[in-house]
Amino acid sequence: MKLHSNIIGEGKPFLILHGFLGMGDNWKTLAKKFADEGYQVHLIDQRNHGRSPHTEEFSYKLMAEDIQEYCKTHNLEEIILLGHSMGGKTAMKVAVMFPELLKELIIVDIAPKYYPPHHQTILEGLTMLSDSELTSRGEADEKLQEYIEEWGVRQFLLKNLYWKEKNKLALRMNLPVLKEKIENVGIALEENEIYPKQTLFINGEKSGYIKEEDRDLINKHFPKSNLATIKGAGHWVHAEKMDEFYEIVIGYLKNLA
Structure with a gap:
């Protein structure tokens, strides 16, 4: 699966995965800001979205394999992987299937639980x-x-x-x-899937996608995780509060550098 991407900047590889019905270009403004900080940002269209190929199959296992293949094709190692909503679910699956690929993992406004279809x-x-x-x-x-x-x-x-x-x-x-395949969009991580490395979750205070009672489940699958909540933001937290979102991500990455 040859995924379409828009690559911005030079430096450490930073892959961004969009949400359901979105595309990589939704993140272009933030990508330019990250590129200015020394990252090579890959805005990827996931399968059946944007300019990437259309297929009959659609699952997080396949989309995680797409990302592994993308990294091989572009010779990327120790990537920073950020995913929003559906892209966050893909990023979680990449983390549990191919942990050796990742240097940092950032999940935006989604939990590893099941979500019923709501689109x-x-x-x-x-x-x-x-x-x-x-x-x-x-x-x-x-x-x-x-x-x-x-x-x-x-x-x-x-x-x-x-x-x-x-x-x-x-x-x-x-x-x-x-x-x-709408039912596949909301599926949970499997019981035994655990990512043991550092993970940052970011959510919007007004969103409702990550609830207080989801903390235990997040910690079970991602035992070294932190959650940052952005006040006044809904599900599109990165668009609604772009400056605050950017500062949280950059601050997190610089602290770990």
Whole structure:
């Protein structure tokens, strides 16, 4: 699986994995800031997302293997791996399957527990867009508004639009497979999967994805973990409170250097 990526900067390899229905480019602004600190940032599109290949298969085991293969292809060792939401689940799986690959692990607003499917309305809206003859991004936003009120969420999703041909917009993600395999997005780490090295979890105070009662489970799978909470932030903590998020990550990495 040859994953698409955008590589920014030179230095220590720093891989960032986006969330469900996202793409690497969602992290471009932060990637430039990390690159200025001496990191080579790899903004990766996971399978069935962005410009990476579409496949019928979609699981965290496969996506972790994709990252291992990516590191081999690019001769990367001792990587810093950061994942948000679905990307955080992939990063956890990489850590327990290929711990030798990692120097640092950062998980953003997701726990190693099971999450029931909760993207149904978003997937309905995207299906409607996919079935429509779209000729402008404004038209797509207007249609999507019937399903999703939050402007920020719509803008995040509309980044998936591209000009498939003249005057015809289409979505980059593999929507049919993502809908079919939606149950796989929320699966938990297996009981015996443990990553013994240092891990930083970051969550948004208002998010609800990591609850107080999840701490024990996090510590069970990641016994050397710390949790940093960003006040006033929701699930897209890195976008909502970018400066605070950046300072926490850089501070953590510099302390361990």
